[in-house]
Amino acid sequence: MNFTSRELRLIREMERRLIGVRTFADIYKAIEDVMLLVCKAEHLAVGFSHVDNSPGLEWEAPTVKPLLQGYSAWAPRCFVYQYTLSRPNRAARDGVMLQGVPLERTETFEHSVRAGLKLRRVLATLLFKTRAKFLGGLAMYKESAREFSLRDELLLQSFIPAIKEAVDTVQDFQAERFRGDLLSALSREPWAGMVLNALGRRVEETGTARDVVNDWYPTPRELSHDVPADWVTFVKWLSSLDGVPPPDQRTLTKPRGLDTLKVSFKPSTVLRPGCTLYEVRIVEELHWMREEWSRKLSPQQLKVADLLNEGARDEDIARELKLALNTVKEHTKEIYRRTDTEGRLDFVTRGRRS
Template identity: 70%
Template sequence: MGMDLTFTSRELRLIREMEKRLRSVRTFEDIYAAIQEVMERICRADHLAVGFTRTDGSPGLEWVAPTVQPLLARYSVWAPQGCFVYQYTLDQPNKPARESQMLAGRSLESTETYERSRAAGLKLRHVLATLLFKTRQKFQGGLAMYKDSSREFSARDEALLEAFIPLINDAVSTVQYIEALRFKGDLLTALSMESWPGMVLNAMGRRIEETGTTRAVLNQWFTLNEFSHDVPSEWVDYVKWLSSLDGLLLPIERTLEKKRGRDTLKVSFKPSTILRPGCTLWEVRIREELHWMREDWARKLSRRQMEVADLVKQGAGDADIAQELKISLHTAKEHTKAVYKKTGAEGRLDLVTRGQRS
């Protein structure tokens, strides 16, 4: 464990129980519960906060921190520039540090973290924290202990936390794997409730999951240079805009349309039914409205002749067509004949049956 750590029999029982529980965790709450008693009793911490990277890849951490949650609200927004804890531990992966090391001579009271803690109704005076990395490229989360009392965290507390980081990291990896499987399963279940293709995007427009039929539709409607990370760029921009409104929009469905000849691609966006704390997800439903007539026949008809063919498809007779298009009965009959001649159809039934798009 680095330095020579000695424990009382009671402390050893707590540590062994923590190790046992960390090896069988299934949720982030399990991890918090497993380490809480050891950190609060052995290290005399008043508060414990454990944050985990989100399954959907969106920025920030998902915190389990019952007593300091107000301080961590929107942490990912202000921490990179305003939190001395985050700034220091980011350069020291898996290395716990006390505030005296992190502040390097500055006073705690001069920091934004301290000011925010006071504004949140907390009286934080000391901190021992680390960021958790499985590898240097795989960021897993963060852990912080706080004290309200004047007694500082010790070198012994620091060494104890460092000794358990590999075990905590393994537990985080286990839960994140379980969460990813469950999360993607839930997303696909939600998507499968509709008959048309769909996907789920995070607040940055990145794809989290999609149904199996989605990719074929997208490849029909968009060229390669119209994609950004496998998502149409216009959808990415639209989701970023929706997310930037931060609750100002009512949770209703919003739709974009893309036209291609007589065909339409309708794409609806609505907040996901799968909720993630502090994380905005968008369900995207993709529906093609394809013209009923086969393309080789449709290309032969003028705009007016296509209007006539559409009315024939709806069951209209010549008199109905004349009334609908505000033309004479004679003109309606001439248009109908022209449609049959150009398509090779032998009549109304043949036009609808053989002319149907496959």
């Protein structure tokens, strides 16, 4: 289509501003006056998908923010979302999207009225890099009855490639910085760690976390998107609470023989708009004795062996376990026989888990 010299000047200015943007606010500022002037709109809203892939959008929409608060809850019933989702990266006007249904009969119109707005017209698009990578959405609104024209639709369509590229660049930049912040927070602790969002999806993890998960959850049915299913359920429960429970109520334990896996959850120290994140501390409490030896001993012999490892004398063991001294000596002799060792020092030295 042919642009007027004024439109061309505004478009070139917008493209210049989009070069080197680093934040979503930068994108909004770069396109706001051009979009509103060229398409003769009164309101602009731009939404960006969260860097942790959680549902919803992070909005830059100063004048229509009341309409978009909690939008993710009713978006599936919004005619704008329904239409543009089926036609990604394509601009569309309300007259086309409504397909003959009066605007006043839509839930979207009801929400705008409750938000104190009188929005009568909309021109919108959803932005996708690929079908699997959702970037965000853009909408312009009018309060007058005068509809957006086909020319307005074609103008927005011509803007989409430059805006989409800018959004993708910012999201890649922020995702990398976000990942660095998360890894920095996890690296302050000596244990294996993971970060989950409110749905229990993995956002980041330390290098050792995957080995621990694979060891303790070896079958696919125990996992949900590579995260232990019981962790996912627990995080969803935490996210549903009004407030954060005390630390002793934020820990899961998983026993395996004499070993225990302790997994504790806390709100992440890395904050992002729209992101509810939990840092997961993964600690293996492994029994000191090599597993093939511990399987040879009875429960009472294991108690005696633990005290031997702590350096206790026979008299100390008898007092601790409330046993006769001769009984303790019989247990120690049987322990050495079953493990083919020649006494206390040999047993403790060779019996330690490597």
